Every structure is written in structure tokens, then in C-alpha cells.
Amino acid sequence: MTDTTLPVLHHKAEIAALAKRYHEAGSIGMQVLSLIGGQAGNLLERLPDHAKDRLEEGTRRALTVALQAAQQSRGVVPDQKGWLNTALATAMGAAxxxxxxxxxxxxxxxxxxxxxxxxxxxxxxxxxxxxxPAVARECLTVFAVAGPLEADDGADMGFLAARVTVTGAAVHSLIARIAPKLSVAMGQKLAAQTVPVLGAVAGAATNYAYTSYYQQMAHVHFGLLALSERSGLPRDELVAELKTQMAEPRLTRN
Incomplete structure (x- = not known):
């Protein structure tokens, strides 16, 4: 085995691990749907019209507030372990x-x-x-992927290769582009939380699913970015490899 083969095998193994994260990210969302009954597609129908009408604007405001609060809190509250973030979000969802x-x-x-x-x-x-600022934009871009309650056929991976399109863009314009898609995911979450009797349980379950999902997607996003910088391989090429890896398990299941 040549010296050049080892780095290639290493990056292939990293891609395989990231593909596994991507595959597993949405599995808990299906459990949430089973808990509350129904499908992701009809969850939004449960929201009253006035809530649906304000959802995109509310999501845009939430993203703006979140960016400011998250940046300001970094100097006061240290980053937490993934399980603690999930536990906190789960408790908030129940409330x-x-x-x-x-x-x-x-x-x-x-x-x-x-x-x-x-x-x-x-x-x-x-x-x-x-x-x-460039990394802050990368963090926001993670929200561009479908939420955990949506079935993902691998087509929704453009966010992984979006660095070229968002670099240099104003944050408010990036938020405006992300908000419509995130508002669908957040609308599904809100609808689940309004399920009669199960409201608190569904709120805890959906927040658990969302926190787990977006943390996994962040690992995929920044894992690919770090691998690109270490290996010198173009990001688009690594994303293409990830898509190939993700297609292989499906072939074996069919």
C-alpha cells in the first residue's frame, strides 16, 4: 500500500461515517410522527390560518434574535455537550x-x-x-436542510455545498433565504405541540428530535468542511462522494 493510498482510505472512512450520521439523523422524527399520529405533510393543516400566515415572518424574527443571542452568549456561557443541549431543548419543548x-x-x-x-x-x-462572520453564516446554513419530520431522499443536500453562494452575503439576506424552508419545519413542530392531551409530550419529543437532527447535520456540514480544508479536495467533490455513500445502503435494503 502506497503512502498516498492511506490518506485516500482515511477520507473515504470519514465520508462513510458522515453518511451514517446523515442517515440516522431523521430516524427519530419518524418515531415522533408515530407518537402524535399522522404524517408530516398534514401537520401544518392543524395550525390555525392566523398562525400559518405569520409563520415565515415569525421564523425570520426567531433566526435574527437567535443569531444575536447566540453570539452574545458565547462569551458568558460555554458550549455544552450535545446531550445537554438536547436535554435543555426537550424540557423547553415540554413547557x-x-x-x-x-x-x-x-x-x-x-x-x-x-x-x-x-x-x-x-x-x-x-x-x-x-x-x-463566515463561520456564523455557515452555522445558519445548517438550518437550510429539511427538518427531522420530513422524509429525505438525499436530494436535499445542497446546503452542504452552499459555501460559495453564501460567502460575502449579508446575514439578513441569508436569513431571508433560509426562513421559508425553516418555517415549514418549525410549523410542523408547533403543530405537533398543539396535539390535544399530548401537547407537552409531543413538545418534548419534537424538540428532542429537532435538536438531535440539527446537531447531526452540523457534524456532517462542518465535518465535510474540515475534511475539505485538510485534504485539499473540493467541497463539491466530497459532497458527491457523500451522496454516493448514502445511496449504497438503500440499494442493499431494496
Whole structure:
């Protein structure tokens, strides 16, 4: 085995590990849907029209508030372990779901802030500085992926290769681009929290799913970025390898 073969095998192993994270990220979302009954596609129908009409704007505001709060809190509160972020978000989801839609809406920006702080902490794990504006944009980009309640066929991976398109963009314009997609995911979460009787349980379960999901996606996002910088391989090439890895298990299951 040549010296050049070892680095290639190493990066292939990293890609395989990241593909495994991606595959496993959404599995708990299916358990949430089983708990509350129904499918992700009809969850939004449970929200009243006035809530659906304000959802995208509310998500945009939540992202803006989350970015400011997350950045300001980094100098005061250290990054937490993934399990602690998940536990905190789970508790908030239970509280948000206990009072129906009003408390769920009030809890939304707090949950987004916790999610963003968790993503920033993972960026730091891979050697990136979350206070760097470029890295801050990368952290926001993680929210561009579908939420855990959506079935993902691997087509929704453009966020992994989005660095070229977002570098240099103003943060508010990036938030405006992310908000419509995130609002769908957050709307599903809010709808789950309003399920009669199960509100608190569904709120805890959905927040657990969302925190687990976005932390896994952050590992994939920054893992690929770090691998690209270490190996010198283009990011798009690594994303293509990841897609190939993700397709292989499906072939074996069919």
C-alpha cells in the first residue's frame, strides 16, 4: 500500500461515517410522527390560518434574535455537550407544548437560539471560530436542510455545498433565504405541540428530535468542511462522494 493510498482510505472512512450520521439523523422524527399520529405533510393543516400566515415572518424574527443571542452568549456561557443541549431543548419543548399554541409560539425563538448555539459549538469542535462572520453564516446554513419530520431522499443536500453562494452575503439576506424552508419545519413542530392531551409530550419529543437532527447535520456540514480544508479536495467533490455513500445502503435494503 502506497503512502498516498492511506490518506485516500482515511477520507473515504470519514465520508462513510458522515453518511451514517446523515442517515440516522431523521430516524427519530419518524418515531415522533408515530407518537402524535399522522404524517408530516398534514401537520401544518392543524395550525390555525392566523398562525400559518405569520409563520415565515415569525421564523425570520426567531433566526435574527437567535443569531444575536447566540453570539452574545458565547462569551458568558460555554458550549455544552450535545446531550445537554438536547436535554435543555426537550424540557423547553415540554413547557412550550403544555399551553398549546400560544406557549409554543413563545418558546420558538428560544428553541432556535439553543439549536444555533449547539451548531456553533459543533463548528468549534471542528476547529472553526463561530465568531468569524463566515463561520456564523455557515452555522445558519445548517438550518437550510429539511427538518427531522420530513422524509429525505438525499436530494436535499445542497446546503452542504452552499459555501460559495453564501460567502460575502449579508446575514439578513441569508436569513431571508433560509426562513421559508425553516418555517415549514418549525410549523410542523408547533403543530405537533398543539396535539390535544399530548401537547407537552409531543413538545418534548419534537424538540428532542429537532435538536438531535440539527446537531447531526452540523457534524456532517462542518465535518465535510474540515475534511475539505485538510485534504485539499473540493467541497463539491466530497459532497458527491457523500451522496454516493448514502445511496449504497438503500440499494442493499431494496
Amino acid at each position: 412550550g407544548g403544555s399551553g398549546g399554541l400560544p406557549t409554543a409560539l413563545a418558546e420558538l425563538p428560544v428553541t432556535v437560539t439553543v439549536l444555533l448555539r449547539a451548531i456553533q459549538g459543533i463548528a468549534a469542535e471542528y476547529g472553526f471560530d463561530p465568531d468569524d
